[in-house]
Amino acid sequence: MTSLFDRLECPRCAAGKPDTALLCDCGSPLLARYRTGRVPDAFRREELVRRQPTLWRYAEMLPGVPPITLGEGFTPLLPARRLGAELGLASLYIKDEAVNPTGSFKARGMAVAVSVAAARGVRVAAAPSAGNAGAALAAYGAHAGMEVHLFLPETTPRPFVLEAQRYGARVRLVPGSIADCGRAMREALGPAGRDGGWFDFSTLREPFRVEGKKTMGYEIAEQMEFNLPDVIVYPTGGGTGLIGMWKAFDEMEALGWIGPARPRMISVQASGCAPIVRAFEAGRDTAAAWQDPVTVASGLRVPTSLGDRLMLQAIRASGGAAVAVTDREMIEAAGRVGSREGIDACPEGGAALAAVRRLAQAGVLKADETIVIFNTGTGLKYST
Numbered sequence: 001m002t003s004l005f006d007r008l009e010c011p012r013c014a015a016g017k018p019d020t021a022l023l024c025d026c027g028s029p030l031l032a033r034y035r036t037g038r039v040p041d042a043f044r045r046e047e048l049v050r051r052q053p054t055l056w057r058y059a060e061m062l063p064g065v066p067p068i069t070l071g072e073g074f075t076p077l078l079p080a081r082r083l084g085a086e087l088g089l090a091s092l093y094i095k096d097e098a099v100n101p102t103g104s105f106k107a108r109g110m111a112v113a114v115s116v117a118a119a120r121g122v123r124v125a126a127a128p129s130a131g132n133a134g135a136a137l138a139a140y141g142a143h144a145g146m147e148v149h150l151f152l153p154e155t156t157p158r159p160f161v162l163e164a165q166r167y168g169a170r171v172r173l174v175p176g177s178i179a180d181c182g183r184a185m186r187e188a189l190g191p192a193g194r195d196g197g198w199f200d201f202s203t204l205r206e207p208f209r210v211e212g213k214k215t216m217g218y219e220i221a222e223q224m225e226f227n228l229p230d231v232i233v234y235p236t237g238g239g240t241g242l243i244g245m246w247k248a249f250d251e252m253e254a255l256g257w258i259g260p261a262r263p264r265m266i267s268v269q270a271s272g273c274a275p276i277v278r279a280f281e282a283g284r285d286t287a288a289a290w291q292d293p294v295t296v297a298s299g300l301r302v303p304t305s306l307g308d309r310l311m312l313q314a315i316r317a318s319g320g321a322a323v324a325v326t327d328r329e330m331i332e333a334a335g336r337v338g339s340r341e342g343i344d345a346c347p348e349g350g351a352a353l354a355a356v357r358r359l360a361q362a363g364v365l366k367a368d369e370t371i372v373i374f375n376t377g378t379g380l381k382y383s384t
């Protein structure tokens with residue numbers, strides 16, 4: 001399985017960049033591009049069924065490095081019949097990311113990003129995190145023999161901190177949000193260096209976490225026999241998953257696996273931290289930082305993202321929407337995911353269901369549409 005990776009490119013100004021580049025000079029995240037012109041026979045979509053049940057089954061469309069893997073990806077896409085019936089929706093599915101190593105979809109991004117960094121000789125890893133990304137970096141970093149430094153908001157639920165420490169990470173708790181954690185990280189560690197220094201795994205600063213996250217789009221397509229759903233509802237913080245899935249659809253079209261139809265992408269945020277929803281409603285191309293972000297969904301407590309422009313573009317191009325739900329709604333909805341379907345949802349997963357309820361009531365979702373919501377992580381870590 002040879003990677004078809006070609007180059008890094010800026011989606012905003014189209015500049016080509018060296019494989020080790022981070023952000024573009026124009027400030028945009030860089031994206032990986034692949035040679036999809038001549039697809040090897042072994043990578044036809046009918047061949048996938050023979051491959052390992054991890055995200056590395058799509059190795060041709062991932063960077064060509066030895067995988068640092070804990071078995072991430074290829075999570076179940078479960079029909080949510082009882083929840084669907086309650087909401088009058090015939091085809092509601094839950095993509096359950098809680099079964100990933102470290103209990104969340106963050107494992108996907110970190111598996112790929114750490115694999116690339118390890119291949120380049122990185123020994124020291126660091127990131128600010130709302131919790132799940134930090135735990136994932138700690139685990140994959142440990143597996144790769146790296147020293148890992150995490151900067152988490154002091155409000156992060158205790159189980160995230162203890163988990164990262166069990167993987168051997170050094171955890172610093174910082175007052176404020178993930179944005180303050182980023183500042184604290186740069187202050188504590190000094191400038192990130194490529195050779196012998198530390199490597200910055202912050203969301204969208206390096207291009208390969210998106211590559212890991214995009215595999216959610218590949219999996220949904222494969223699990224639905226390459227008929228994409230009508231709607232995807234995704235709890236959004238930094239937005240790598242949304243950006244990644246949108247990219248995956250274009251890649252799969254270039255590979256000849258799907259046609260031009262796309263799902264409507266619905267971004268869900270918390271009413272106490274909804275920068276993308278606010279920008280979407282105001283018709284803006286970028287999102288201003290949210291002041292004083294507050295929500296129990298720690299993964300959604302992200303006041304500003306380097307991917308704001310890319311997210312807003314994808315949501316609009318898909319004919320989708322951005323929706324804010326209250327903490328109360330998401331907790332109640334997470335409880336219903338558990339009691340109706342037997343899936344232990346995190347508040348972020350609950351937020352996705354709460355948004356579906358709102359949109360179904362508003363008539364934005366039709367009874368016969370196929371809808372996929374994400375449970376992005378386990379509910380276990382939110383217990384105190």
Ligand SMILES: Cc1ncc(COP(=O)(O)O)c(C=O)c1O
Nearest residue numbers: 132237238239240299348376377
């Ligand atoms: C459980 C959970 N859901 C959703 C998110 C938001 O994900 P993204 O940064 O890809 O938008 C996070 C981020 O920390 C998370 O931990």
Ligand SMILES: [Zn+2]
Nearest residue numbers: 010013024026
């Ligand atoms: Zn650029």
